[in-house]
Amino acid sequence: MNDGDTVNVKSREQKINDAFVATTDALMNDYDIVDLLSTLLKTCTDILGVDAGGILLADSGGDLDLVASTSEEAKVVETIIIAAGAGPCIDCYSTGRAVSVPDITAGATRWPKFHDSAIEQGFRSTYAIPMRLRREVIGVMNLLSTTPDSITDNDADIAQALADIAVLGILHERNFRNPLVVGEQLHLALDTRIIVEQAKGVLAQAEDLTMTDAFNALREYAAAHDLSLRHTAEATVQRAIATADVVAALARRQG
């Protein structure tokens, strides 16, 4: 994952720095948590050279819910969700320690469902990083790679740093001391993900889109109109904005 090249390392540090600046910028302004986490996750997978990833947050019942993922495709999402049910993600969450699986093919007996799904999707190694708020684990960042490889210490530090930045993004610093506000912000992030999925369904049905295109259309429309992703998704589900207008935002970007 890391070739140790000095120039590369420097550019990686620059990217991490950029991610931190982008997060603090977002915290100063009106921001959307699902959008911010999606961007952070993309940065993390780019820097570490892995193929897919997801950010999962724990709900009030202690189940992990996927809030952001690098791909919206059902099968990749499924692999990460299985890892959250019985796999490296839930182990990471319950122990509070990073879980590294350098060779998934060797782990058939430990998590059979996760093993089958990951292999089917072409994944060979995975890494799960705890997202901590003080001593409490609030979620997990999961990375998946198509090559068998153990993560280097340097990469592990980078992944943990980005997971920590994600926690900052979820919980505005000034609210850290109020457990009630922490809970509300967590649930708002989880609920935003649900309404985004509902809006994706509306767009997929109305405009015959894939779920990935539907998600990109929502993000583009939100950015173009200076709206939050949640607001855009809500308006789409309530049919307060025309699906054709949302899809036009995607066409503009691609065109």
Added chain:
Amino acid sequence: MIPAREAPLAGEKLASPFLDLLPISGVVVSVLDQENRLTRVHASDETAARLEEIHFDLGEGPLFDCVGRAIPVLIPDVSASEGWPIYFSQPAAAVGAIFIFPLALGAVCIGAVLCYRSTPGELDASAIETGVALGRAIAGPALRRAIVVADNEEPDGQLPIEVRREVHQATGMVLLQLDTTATDAFASMRAYAFSRGVSLREVARDVVTRRLNFSALEE
């Protein structure tokens, strides 16, 4: 047997944050079942239970307004309220105020939390915000709990419903197919799954993969 981690939170645990954090006397948590009837998950006392039961008897009342529009319904002074005359004509212990919060999974409302207070008075803005946030926080666990209470619907595989992306995507698709709201689309999917003896997840997958279209179904 459901593994410990998957065990639905007991009804009382779902209701207690409302009593702890809001200035209220009692609370009842209710979820709509697969046939769109109220299933009580927990009532903190007899008065709360009765206030919910009247809805069940009449098929109308402020709780249905809360669920239908997925917004809080606030009645700070019951004696001065002009709405729901039939509901309030029913025999029940006198209460001062009623506040009802939706149980929301995104745009889907799966039930409501009815809080009452023995004395009248407004809820301040931060209390309303807290009630709305709590409703969002317990919606998924409450739905799971209701499924277990009803005992006639299979808890869906290893993962709870709210984690299943296809279920929410399918809800969005079905609401267009039936030209209805997210809440009604979700209820239609649950009813369909129940009547066919299949899981909600299977129905959702068929919708998302376009093997099932609700607009093509017989009434």
